[in-house]
Amino acid sequence: MTQRLMLACTLALALVACKKETKVEADKDPMTAPAADPKMAPPATPPAADPATPPPATPPAAGGATSDNSDPVKVVEQIFAAASSGKADALAGLCDPAGTGDGDVKDVCGSKPGSPKWDEFVKYFSKGKVAGAPKVEGDSAAVAILFGPNGTKKETMNLKKIDGKWYLAGF
Structure with missing residues (x-):
């Protein structure tokens, strides 16, 4: 009887070892590997933003x-x-949402058809254009413009970069 018991134990151990070896091989083969438990999967992390990508447009x-x-x-x-x-x-999205900026840029950002200053806004800016490359220093920029009724008056628009976005600051 002890021989039979020993034989049974040996067979049982061999069977367990065989199952472990088969499981290791199955884990290597994606076609036979058991499905992963989704609760045990590591959380997905979003891809890092490309630093060269410009910030999204203002809402x-x-x-x-x-x-x-x-x-x-x-x-x-x-x-x-x-x-x-x-x-x-x-x-409206050209001025800092926090309300910084001088009165002139606030008037520009608040301009809309039918408002008291709309006609003046159209008169002074409809023939305007950028008159050269911007001068950017850190989070400040100056953009030379031509504006006015004939589009010939020289002025500089000053802008501030806030949270990666450029906003009018003054002129």
Whole structure:
């Protein structure tokens, strides 16, 4: 009887060892490996943002348009585009949402058809254009422009970079 018991134990141990070896081989073969428990899977991490990618556009203003605050020149050009097209939806997004900026830029950002200053805004900015490369120093930029009724008056638009986006600061 002890021989039978020994034989049974040996067979049992051999069977257990055989199952372990088969499981290791199955884990190596993706076609036969058991499905992973989703509760045990490590949490997915989103890919890191590409530092060369410009920040997203400012959320839609009241009219539904978005402003492009990725570059000082683009911010200024949107002023001229709004004045010449009559579509002022993006203007509100050109000023810092925290309310910084001088009174002139606040007037620009608050301009919309039907407002008391709209006609003056159109008169002074519809023929405007950027007059040279921007001068960027850290989080500040200066963009030379031509504006006025004839588009010949020289001025400099000053901008500030806040949280990766450019906003009008003064002129």
